[in-house]
Amino acid sequence: MLLVTKAHHSSQMSSEYREYADSFGKCPGGRNPWTGVSQFLQTSQKIIQFASGKEPQPGETVIYVAGAFDLFHIGHVDFLEKVHRLADRPYIIAGLHFDQEVNRYKGKNYPIMNLHERTLSVLACRYVSEVVIGAPYAVTAELLSHFKVDLVCHGKTEIIPDRDGSDPYQEPKRRGIFRQIDSGSNLTTDLIVQRIITNRLEYEARNQKKEAKELAFLEAARRQAAQPLGERDGDF
Numbered sequence: 001m002l003l004v005t006k007a008h009h010s011s012q013m014s015s016e017y018r019e020y021a022d023s024f025g026k027c028p029g030g031r032n033p034w035t036g037v038s039q040f041l042q043t044s045q046k047i048i049q050f051a052s053g054k055e056p057q058p059g060e061t062v063i064y065v066a067g068a069f070d071l072f073h074i075g076h077v078d079f080l081e082k083v084h085r086l087a088d089r090p091y092i093i094a095g096l097h098f099d100q101e102v103n104r105y106k107g108k109n110y111p112i113m114n115l116h117e118r119t120l121s122v123l124a125c126r127y128v129s130e131v132v133i134g135a136p137y138a139v140t141a142e143l144l145s146h147f148k149v150d151l152v153c154h155g156k157t158e159i160i161p162d163r164d165g166s167d168p169y170q171e172p173k174r175r176g177i178f179r180q181i182d183s184g185s186n187l188t189t190d191l192i193v194q195r196i197i198t199n200r201l202e203y204e205a206r207n208q209k210k211e212a213k214e215l216a217f218l219e220a221a222r223r224q225a226a227q228p229l230g231e232r233d234g235d236f
Contacts, residue, residue, distance in 0.1 A: 095135025
């Protein structure tokens, strides 16, 4: 989050950058298991613990949503709740884009959470029935047919064109099954990251002022201690 670079998703990182990135979230020496960079490992058992395991039933409305769902927050929940209310018996499928795809259209250091972490976060939401891990960016005819999608929804955030400049939602729009949903929340992943970065800068500035005062005090004490006894302040 604080590196603000696109290189962390590239296998071609320089050794110098990799060393910097690997040590960024660690304490000096990098031995502290509680402050190290996340090395989350996904397993099928972890997914089973979060997944409902239910397939869509006759009469249920299959609704497809897609995105990064990074730093899963109340804005995401509000959006999914609104989508859930669109049908009497909704079956919501959330498509999660690959890390590299998210990095392409969001840039900087996104996603903050990797695909596996984002998968479990979304599966834990009560409104989501199924997750497509590594969904294609464009909602294709094949995807709609495979999952028998009745409705495709997207929030009010900007829709970034696909790599070829096309609208990733052109197929559901052509079919007349696309809807944009206003979650009613203005909280975004970008806003959360900006708050953290701002707080960090304020923390660093405060500590720099404190350090400067401490150094000034120590320097004054050192100078006074170096003076002859009769020349010290207060001596007669």
